[in-house]
Amino acid sequence: xxxxxxxxxxxxxxxxxxxxxxxxxxxxxxxxxxxxxxxxxxxxxxxxxxxxxxxxxxx
Numbered sequence: 735x736x737x738x739x740x741x742x743x744x745x746x747x748x749x750x751x752x753x754x755x756x757x758x759x760x761x762x763x764x765x766x767x768x769x770x771x772x773x774x775x776x777x778x779x780x781x782x783x784x785x786x787x788x789x790x791x792x793x
Contacts, residue, residue, distance in 0.1 A: 751787075765788065767781060767784060767785060769781065
């Protein structure tokens with residue numbers, strides 16, 4: 735799956751989940767997931783999985 739914003743490639747396969755001990759502590763961040771019109775079923779399913787993964791991280 736590729737996502738583009740103004741022609742710049744934002745996501746490249748293969749996607750992988752990083753474990754908490756892979757990176758040093760990064761601090762606190764806010765992440766926004768913006769819904770786009772005409773996303774389609776696959777995009778909606780991916781968005782739900784991303785939201786679910788961030789909810790799991792928050793606890």
